[in-house]
Amino acid sequence: MGCRSGVFLLVLAGAAACGPEQPGRSAWAPDADAQGHTAPTASTRDANARAGAALPLTDAQDFEAAERGLVARDPDVVVAAADGSPVWDTRAYAFQEGDAPESVHPSLWRQARLNNRHGLFQVTEGVYQVRGYDLSNMTLIEGATGWIVVDPLTARETAAAAFDLARRHLGERPVSAVIFTHSHIDHFGGIRGVLPGAAEGVPIVAPARFLEEATSENVLAGIAMSRRASFMYGRRLARSERGHVDSGLGKSPAFGSVGLVAPTRLVDRTPQEMEIDGVRFVFQYAPESEAPAELTFYLPDRKAFCGAEIVTHTMHNLYTLRGAKVRDALRWSGYIDEALDLFGEAEVVFASHHWPTWGNDRVRAYLKRQRDTYKFLHDQTLRLANAGYTPREIAEALALPESLRPHFANRGYYGTVRHNSKAVYQWYFGWYDGVPANLDPLPPRDAAVKYVAFMGGAAEVLRKAGESFEAGEYRWAATVLDHLVFAEPENAYARELLARAYEQLGYQAESGPWRDVYLSGAYELRHGLPEQSFSLAAAVELLERTPIERFLEAMATRIDASAAEGQELTLNFVFTDVDESYVLTLENAVLHHQRREPDPQANVTIRITQALLVRLFTGRAGARELVMSDELDIDGSRLDLLGFFRLLDRPDPDFAIVTP
Numbered sequence: 105m106g107c108r109s110g111v112f113l114l115v116l117a118g119a120a121a122c123g124p125e126q127p128g129r130s131a132w133a134p135d136a137d138a139q140g141h142t143a144p145t146a147s148t149r150d151a152n153a154r155a156g157a158a159l160p161l162t163d164a165q166d167f168e169a170a171e172r173g174l175v176a177r178d179p180d181v182v183v184a185a186a187d188g189s190p191v192w193d194t195r196a197y198a199f200q201e202g203d204a205p206e207s208v209h210p211s212l213w214r215q216a217r218l219n220n221r222h223g224l225f226q227v228t229e230g231v232y233q234v235r236g237y238d239l240s241n242m243t244l245i246e247g248a249t250g251w252i253v254v255d256p257l258t259a260r261e262t263a264a265a266a267f268d269l270a271r272r273h274l275g276e277r278p279v280s281a282v283i284f285t286h287s288h289i290d291h292f293g294g295i296r297g298v299l300p301g302a303a304e305g306v307p308i309v310a311p312a313r314f315l316e317e318a319t320s321e322n323v324l325a326g327i328a329m330s331r332r333a334s335f336m337y338g339r340r341l342a343r344s345e346r347g348h349v350d351s352g353l354g355k356s357p358a359f360g361s362v363g364l365v366a367p368t369r370l371v372d373r374t375p376q377e378m379e380i381d382g383v384r385f386v387f388q389y390a391p392e393s394e395a396p397a398e399l400t401f402y403l404p405d406r407k408a409f410c411g412a413e414i415v416t417h418t419m420h421n422l423y424t425l426r427g428a429k430v431r432d433a434l435r436w437s438g439y440i441d442e443a444l445d446l447f448g449e450a451e452v453v454f455a456s457h458h459w460p461t462w463g464n465d466r467v468r469a470y471l472k473r474q475r476d477t478y479k480f481l482h483d484q485t486l487r488l489a490n491a492g493y494t495p496r497e498i499a500e501a502l503a504l505p506e507s508l509r510p511h512f513a514n515r516g517y518y519g520t521v522r523h524n525s526k527a528v529y530q531w532y533f534g535w536y537d538g539v540p541a542n543l544d545p546l547p548p549r550d551a552a553v554k555y556v557a558f559m560g561g562a563a564e565v566l567r568k569a570g571e572s573f574e575a576g577e578y579r580w581a582a583t584v585l586d587h588l589v590f591a592e593p594e595n596a597y598a599r600e601l602l603a604r605a606y607e608q609l610g611y612q613a614e615s616g617p618w619r620d621v622y623l624s625g626a627y628e629l630r631h632g633l634p635e636q637s638f639s640l641a642a643a644v645e646l647l648e649r650t651p652i653e654r655f656l657e658a659m660a661t662r663i664d665a666s667a668a669e670g671q672e673l674t675l676n677f678v679f680t681d682v683d684e685s686y687v688l689t690l691e692n693a694v695l696h697h698q699r700r701e702p703d704p705q706a707n708v709t710i711r712i713t714q715a716l717l718v719r720l721f722t723g724r725a726g727a728r729e730l731v732m733s734d735e736l737d738i739d740g741s742r743l744d745l746l747g748f749f750r751l752l753d754r755p756d757p758d759f760a761i762v763t764p
């Protein structure tokens with residue numbers, strides 16, 4: 105009852121006085137944990153109990169699969185970076201044993217426990233996986249001369265630890281080839297952990313366009329995506345029963361140093377046969393599915409299918425909450441159908457996340473259900489859209505059929521029916537739902553001030569929102585209180601009550617990212633913005649392999665339009681180390697670049713190295729340092745160059761999300 109009375113007191117106090125003298129938080133919630141998270145309410149406890157009762161939670165099949173083939177397991181996996189900062193620590197999740205606590209959706213708890221199993225496992229003869237050393241899995245395939253490493257995790261540090269476990273128990277063998285299944289960083293960033301030196305002579309296999317896609321997502325939209333990812337993965341949350349428990353796909357991404365090695369062999373068609381270190385592979389090229397560049401493969405001699413990230417033990421994201429281009433549900437489903445057709449004789453399917461599925465009947469049933477989950481989302485969203493429903497109505501109406509719904513691999517641990525149906529809508533119709541009132545509404549802050557005034561003022565909103573909270577209507581309470589917080593960001597009562605509504609929504613979420621998003625929202629309402637932003641410094645090798653044009657495109661997105669008004673400039677950029685030159689033109693507050701010989705009429709010519717450009721981009725070199733540096737050569741007006749750098753915005757990577 106502590107929480108009930110806590111909220112009641114909070115609302116009373118808030119209704120009485122919203123002035124500057126607001127009491128400390130501890131007086132409101134004596135049962136809060138160290139990060140301020142309050143207890144699950146009776147509504148949340150009921151909702152979670154009901155959700156658990158509707159699922160076959162005692163089915164042990166996945167737990168058996170997650171343990172099957174265990175070769176070796178260290179008691180704990182603790183990995184630190186060279187500077188001592190933690191990269192991975194399984195001890196943080198030791199609390200995930202037994203039944204679900206009341207503050208965690210029982211189905212997410214189940215998934216969290218499954219993802220908590222770490223170790224070296226045999227998938228089938230000659231195929232091993234190291235799981236639980238990162239968000240993703242590393243797969244090792246025994247070649248004639250060494251290991252074919254599939255997807256070397258996110259970070260050099262975790263990849264090295266995972267590879268070391270394999271070496272200790274399977275013997276010392278070199279890396280004879282590497283396969284990157286797709287262009288997401290948790291599948292290639294740790295390459296230096298398995299190939300620390302020169303990679304010459306080691307074939308690197310990847311889907312066509314891998315390098316472009318691997319390097320583009322992080323540069324143009326990387327700042328906002330990284331900030332949003334911190335919510336999606338609960339970066340600031342404690343690992344605890346009222347904090348982060350799992351991402352649904354695995355525990356959470358490792359934060360270590362990331363690298364990239366360019367592929368030497370590309371997969372660009374289906375089926376594409378290849379012999380790698382004496383092992384026969386049949387590749388499926390699956391672009392524009394879960395990732396823009398992706399492949400799967402089949403090992404015919406082992407009857408083993410690697411589904412990369414197209415088939416996993418969760419409903420995946422058609423839209424990812426960190427923000428990314430939406431994915432094509434129809435193609436995604438189509439690739440699984442094609443795989444069933446081509447590799448339907450498989451006796452085991454394994455992937456770059458989660459545990460394998462064995463036995464041809466189970467493999468086929470699993471693949472069909474995965475295929476139909478994405479196709480159902482696609483088809484039924486369009487059916488309802490064509491009947492005039494708008495995205496929020498579709499999301500509310502849609503549920504997987506009973507033949508798919510209770511199967512754990514189709515549950516929304518990562519993606520959800522709600523946000524994935526919106527992604528399908530977005531794919532076809534974009535952001536506008538067709539309702540004129542939604543064409544050009546007031547921006548959030550302006551609207552919030554008016555909503556609060558129309559609803560009778562802050563005290564009245566707080567009182568009514570408190571009633572909604574008491575009634576367990578957390579979605580509605582969050583909507584209303586979000587207006588109040590945007591209207592009065594300093595109103596501590598509003599912030600605390602909104603934090604509590606978010607918290608209960610988080611506790612009831614089956615999706616790891618939904619839980620983390622809500623709990624991160626609650627956390628930032630109570631603790632404010634991060635003090636130390638996510639640094640790009642650990643990604644230097646990745647950025648050094650990023651084509652220069654990506655940085656020039658990113659530079660154009662940093663032009664401060666009002667400062668650039670009326671300015672015209674031409675700059676030559678000559679990259680001496682890679683022998684590329686670009687002419688940059690600024691006019692109409694727009695920066696263009698063309699790859700061509702330097703323009704003799706330019707205001708200034710800069711001879712620079714790509715490495716220095718990366719330092720500039722990662723904030724390890726400032727404009728002044730650059731202009732004064734003798735590492736580069738400047739011809740023409742240094743003043744114009746300084747003026748140009750002054751036009752570039754330096755975005756705050758820790759922008760506000762839950763407040764204006």
Ligand SMILES: [Zn+2]
Pocket residue numbers: 240288290291413456457
């Ligand atoms: Zn992944």
